[in-house]
Amino acid sequence: MPAKPPGGLGHVPVAVYSCATTSTALGESEERGRYYADARHWHVAGVWSDPAPSLPLMERPGWQAVTAALSAGMIRGVVVSGLTHVAADAAQFAALGVLLRDRGGFLADASSATPNRRTPGQARHRRDIADAASGWFTQTGAYEEGGS
Numbered sequence: 001m002p003a004k005p006p007g008g009l010g011h012v013p014v015a016v017y018s019c020a021t022t023s024t025a026l027g028e029s030e031e032r033g034r035y036y037a038d039a040r041h042w043h044v045a046g047v048w049s050d051p052a053p054s055l056p057l058m059e060r061p062g063w064q065a066v067t068a069a070l071s072a073g074m075i076r077g078v079v080v081s082g083l084t085h086v087a088a089d090a091a092q093f094a095a096l097g098v099l100l101r102d103r104g105g106f107l108a109d110a111s112s113a114t115p116n117r118r119t120p121g122q123a124r125h126r127r128d129i130a131d132a133a134s135g136w137f138t139q140t141g142a143y144e145e146g147g148s
Contacts, residue, residue: 036110
């Protein structure tokens with residue numbers, strides 16, 4: 001019997017890495033990477049980024065930290081929000097994936113992941129629904145409005 005569920009699901013420590021010139025783009029990339037990892041129940045052990053895409057990958061401080069975390073066993077994989085964060089084209093991305101696999105890790109492209117944009121009110125509403133479904137009623141009378 002496998003130690004982890006099929007399909008890549010399980011509590012696997014990963015790094016989210018991005019490289020972009022603006023803080024907005026870095027934030028969106030991080031969000032997409034976290035969403036992708038969360039959807040697979042992977043634990044985001046660290047988030048690293050670099051602000052200079054023109055710098056070769058192996059010379060970027062953030063990428064060096066990612067590879068050091070992989071070598072130390074802190075992470076098992078790297079999630080990027082698009083292959084352009086680490087490679088010029090698909091062939092280069094595949095070659096990088098092979099390199100990471102040789103080190104015992106993996107590389108995942110989260111470009112197809114679309115994070116849900118939730119407001120604080122929506123998050124609270126979802127928590128209330130989950131609490132109600134589990135039998136926890138934190139607000140008396142809050143669920144009696146619509147009637148049954």
